[in-house]
Amino acid sequence: MSRYFGNRVNPDRFAPSQLKFYAVLIVLAVFLVLPIVFIFSQALKPINELFLFPPEFLVQHPTMENFVNLFKQTSVTAIPMSRYLFNSIIVTGLVVVLTSLLSSMAGYALSKMEFKLKRLIFEANIIALMFVPAAVGIPMYFIMVKLGLTNNILGNVIPLLAVPVNVFLVKQFVDQVPDALVEAAFIDGASHFQVFQKIILPMIRPAMATVAILAFQSAWNNTDTSTLYINNESLKTFAYYMGTLASNVGNQVAGQGIAAAAALIMFLPNLLIFIFMQRRVIDTMAHSGLK
Amino acid sequence: MLTLRKSRTQGGEAVPGRRSWLSPRAAKTWRRELEAYLFVGPFLVLFLLFIVVPVVVAIYLSFTYFNTIQPPKFIGLQNYVNLITQDSEFLMYVLPNTLEFSVLVGPGGYILSFWLAWLLAQIPRKSRTFLTLAIYSPALTASVAMSVVWLVVFSGDATGYLNSFLMRLGIIHQPVQWVQSPHWLMPIMIVVSLWNSMGVGFLAMLAGILNVNQELYDAGYMDGVKNRLQEVWYITIPSMKPQMLFGAVMAIVGTFNAGMIGVQLSGANPTPQDAGQTIIAHIYDYGFIRYEMGYASAISVVLLLIVYGLSRFAWRLFGERE
Numbered sequence: 107m108s109r110y111f112g113n114r115v116n117p118d119r120f121a122p123s124q125l126k127f128y129a130v131l132i133v134l135a136v137f138l139v140l141p142i143v144f145i146f147s148q149a150l151k152p153i154n155e156l157f158l159f160p161p162e163f164l165v166q167h168p169t170m171e172n173f174v175n176l177f178k179q180t181s182v183t184a185i186p187m188s189r190y191l192f193n194s195i196i197v198t199g200l201v202v203v204l205t206s207l208l209s210s211m212a213g214y215a216l217s218k219m220e221f222k223l224k225r226l227i228f229e230a231n232i233i234a235l236m237f238v239p240a241a242v243g244i245p246m247y248f249i250m251v252k253l254g255l256t257n258n259i260l261g262n263v264i265p266l267l268a269v270p271v272n273v274f275l276v277k278q279f280v281d282q283v284p285d286a287l288v289e290a291a292f293i294d295g296a297s298h299f300q301v302f303q304k305i306i307l308p309m310i311r312p313a314m315a316t317v318a319i320l321a322f323q324s325a326w327n328n329t330d331t332s333t334l335y336i337n338n339e340s341l342k343t344f345a346y347y348m349g350t351l352a353s354n355v356g357n358q359v360a361g362q363g364i365a366a367a368a369a370l371i372m373f374l375p376n377l378l379i380f381i382f383m384q385r386r387v388i389d390t391m392a393h394s395g396l397k
Numbered sequence: 398m399l400t401l402r403k404s405r406t407q408g409g410e411a412v413p414g415r416r417s418w419l420s421p422r423a424a425k426t427w428r429r430e431l432e433a434y435l436f437v438g439p440f441l442v443l444f445l446l447f448i449v450v451p452v453v454v455a456i457y458l459s460f461t462y463f464n465t466i467q468p469p470k471f472i473g474l475q476n477y478v479n480l481i482t483q484d485s486e487f488l489m490y491v492l493p494n495t496l497e498f499s500v501l502v503g504p505g506g507y508i509l510s511f512w513l514a515w516l517l518a519q520i521p522r523k524s525r526t527f528l529t530l531a532i533y534s535p536a537l538t539a540s541v542a543m544s545v546v547w548l549v550v551f552s553g554d555a556t557g558y559l560n561s562f563l564m565r566l567g568i569i570h571q572p573v574q575w576v577q578s579p580h581w582l583m584p585i586m587i588v589v590s591l592w593n594s595m596g597v598g599f600l601a602m603l604a605g606i607l608n609v610n611q612e613l614y615d616a617g618y619m620d621g622v623k624n625r626l627q628e629v630w631y632i633t634i635p636s637m638k639p640q641m642l643f644g645a646v647m648a649i650v651g652t653f654n655a656g657m658i659g660v661q662l663s664g665a666n667p668t669p670q671d672a673g674q675t676i677i678a679h680i681y682d683y684g685f686i687r688y689e690m691g692y693a694s695a696i697s698v699v700l701l702l703i704v705y706g707l708s709r710f711a712w713r714l715f716g717e718r719e
Contacts, residue, residue: 221433245454268443327539395639
């Protein structure tokens with residue numbers, strides 16, 4: 107009787123026995139990537155190919171026409187596209203910096219500091235992982251009005267800052283930093299701020315990268331705040347503008363190319379940042395477990 | 398931590414002649430608390446403002462009649478009573494739709510994520526990196542950007558890509574009004590959401606599988622693990638329960654958050670003949686279109702309770718405490 111020996115998980119090199127995994131993975135990956143290939147293809151199509159009947163999936167003669175038109179285009183209220191893009195860059199930048207800072211500080215406190223409400227806050231944060239923001243759109247609206255954040259560019263920023271998942275991920279990662287290391291620094295007379303800055307921050311870079319990516323995605327892709335809280339057209343974001351373009355797609359075929367070009371501008375930064383930080387994200391996720 | 402506190406206390410008492418209305422020890426405690434809140438405070442304030450307060454307000458509003466013009470009027474449990482006795486739209490469409498959507502997208506997406514993560518763990522690092530990126534890429538897209546794709550692909554006339562493709566193959570002879578059709582809207586919502594479901598939970602499970610100790614597998618083979626299915630069931634999953642739980646919670650939350658997809662695809666709320674009306678869409682319909690905020694809040698509270706209940710269930714399955 108022969109014993110079963112499985113393949114090693116996380117193998118070092120290719121072996122023919124892995125071909126079946128490759129086959130399934132490649133088929134599924136192609137299926138998953140197809141809609142994204144379509145954005146690229148659609149964004150590069152000249153107008154006659156967008157009108158083509160029967161429609162072709164892939165672009166035949168790529169052109170930058172759609173991007174040129176997109177940049178020339180202004181919204182119905184005469185706000186240039188560049189204004190939305192500028193707003194999005196400012197908003198996303200603020201969200202990424204502030205969320206990273208808030209989450210790492212809170213994560214550090216919840217992991218390495220002692221205070222009375224520590225357990226309560228951590229437990230509340232765990233329960234809040236199950237929070238569905240879309241469910242409380244109505245009270246959120248009134249809070250935003252009360253705080254004077256409607257019609258304020260910060261209305262696109264502040265509601266996105268408190269993210270339980272981010273604090274949770276950082277806290278789990280700070281837990282990996284040995285207590286002895288932190289204690290040694292205190293004995294040498296370091297303050298919490300120094301420990302945080304000099305020891306913790308350099309050691310939790312993967313977690314910070316992950317938080318930054320998640321924050322980037324939430325801000326860059328976000329249409330809700332512009333739709334719900336901001337009336338002033340000149341303070342809305344590119345994602346919102348993208349939405350208005352998309353809703354016109356049905357009416358005019360020419361709009362399709364422009365909307366696809368905008369969709370590509372939406373997608374590319376997400377992709378590039380993730381490619382650069384993929385390793386760190388996976389490292390962070392190894393500690394993401396809930397117990 | 399104990400040694401740390403001790404050394405710091407000694408340091409504090411070493412300052413002689415320091416006068417305070419607090420005893421040195423109480424002052425120490427105060428300083429420690431204060432310092433901690435310098436770190437956790439900013440997050441805590443925002444957490445209270447944008448998570449705790451909205452939930453509390455939603456619970457309060459759910460007991461009132463509130464049309465945004467007049468101040469909320471307390472009506473007790475009336476909204477909840479109406480929800481389960483009067484709202485035929487909710488009972489006939491929203492609830493069954495939400496159930497169908499969440500059963501297929503939630504567990505479906507979760508199993509798909511685990512399966513793909515497991516497959517990825519069986520191949521070497523280089524090709525894994527590339528394929529992980531491909532599989533995660535849908536999660537990088539914004540739903541607003543993807544609406545461009547879906548609108549063109551599922552366009553209802555013969556120039557729509559799906560219609561044209563199926564007509565060329567001879568599977569259909571008339572263009573189908575995909576997203577306007579009560580018959581097709583829900584399947585399309587499910588496919589689009591499943592396409593999008595390999596997110597943070599998927600990455601967590603991938604990392605979890607990669608970190609399972611190889612020795613556990615070796616021990617398992619000795620104890621008579623006979624095939625891959627047993628290997629996954631008896632070794633992989635039990636050794637990565639925390640990641641399985643994290644993935645499950647993310648899947649549940651993601652599924653209910655994705656409920657607006659039907660409105661985005663069909664461009665109407667309520668969706669055509671309520672075919673794609675999920676509980677989130679129903680909340681927005683009552684809250685921001687009909688301005689019955691009290692009633693909408695009651696639905697929100699029910700939704701939050703459902704999500705909480707399901708997460709507790711996931712905790713039962715995978716949790717290590719309780």
